[in-house]
Amino acid sequence: MLSKRISCYCLIAGTLLANGASAQKTEFGFIAGPQFTNSTYYLHGKKQATTGKFGGHAGAIARIPFEGRLFFTPSLYYSMKGFSVTLTDTSSNPGIDAVANDLRIHAFELSPLFTIYVGRATDSGPYVQFGPSIDMNVAGREKVTVKNGAVVSRNMSFSGQGYSRLTPSVVLRFGVQTPKGFFVNAHILQGIGSLNNNDFGPAIRHRVFGLSVGKFFLRN
Numbered sequence: 001m002l003s004k005r006i007s008c009y010c011l012i013a014g015t016l017l018a019n020g021a022s023a024q025k026t027e028f029g030f031i032a033g034p035q036f037t038n039s040t041y042y043l044h045g046k047k048q049a050t051t052g053k054f055g056g057h058a059g060a061i062a063r064i065p066f067e068g069r070l071f072f073t074p075s076l077y078y079s080m081k082g083f084s085v086t087l088t089d090t091s092s093n094p095g096i097d098a099v100a101n102d103l104r105i106h107a108f109e110l111s112p113l114f115t116i117y118v119g120r121a122t123d124s125g126p127y128v129q130f131g132p133s134i135d136m137n138v139a140g141r142e143k144v145t146v147k148n149g150a151v152v153s154r155n156m157s158f159s160g161q162g163y164s165r166l167t168p169s170v171v172l173r174f175g176v177q178t179p180k181g182f183f184v185n186a187h188i189l190q191g192i193g194s195l196n197n198n199d200f201g202p203a204i205r206h207r208v209f210g211l212s213v214g215k216f217f218l219r220n
Contacts (some may be wrong), residue, residue, distance in 0.1 A: 035210030053082035
């Protein structure tokens with residue numbers, strides 16, 4: 001239900017972006033940078049030990065003025081995430097014989113965020129961005145270590161009994177932008193929906209720390 005609500009919100013945000021694209025004041029740009037990704041992983045109510053992985057993101061961003069210091073800044077970008085986990089119990093996902101798993105996930109992320117500039121200028125300087133985000137997971141690999149020590153490398157299964165195609169999150173960014181449109185920010189993303197779809201499997205929620213640089217191509 002939560003994933004559907006977030007998806008609906010992102011669809012509305014995409015519609016606003018499409019409608020605003022023809023507006024004279026809409027500005028487009030790019031965003032990219034490194035990130036460190038991990039997950040909170042609970043199996044049968046017990047937290048499992050995880051290790052994060054470095055990844056990255058790159059894509060497009062837009063800026064649409066609302067009023068004064070408030071802007072709508074949706075972005076759509078490729079995001080590479082991953083983590084490894086050591087399991088102390090069994091479940092049907094990733095498998096009843098699994099004792100560890102190592103995952104690498106490729107996704108497109110839609111983040112319809114709002115921006116508030118907090119400095120002297122109303123359209124540049126330090127800012128805060130916040131709002132929801134949704135991962136559209138397109139592919140992934142997992143390396144499952146089983147009890148006899150063997151490692152099974154396979155594609156992640158995105159299904160009702162496997163992993164979710166859509167994982168909602170919330171995002172908070174702190175950054176600064178120059179009057180010419182260049183910007184840098186740091187962000188944290190916290191998953192609020194589980195990557196696992198299996199009712200008897202683990203609760204897996206992404207946690208990402210990242211650094212982004214980019215530029216808006218400002219209109220005169």
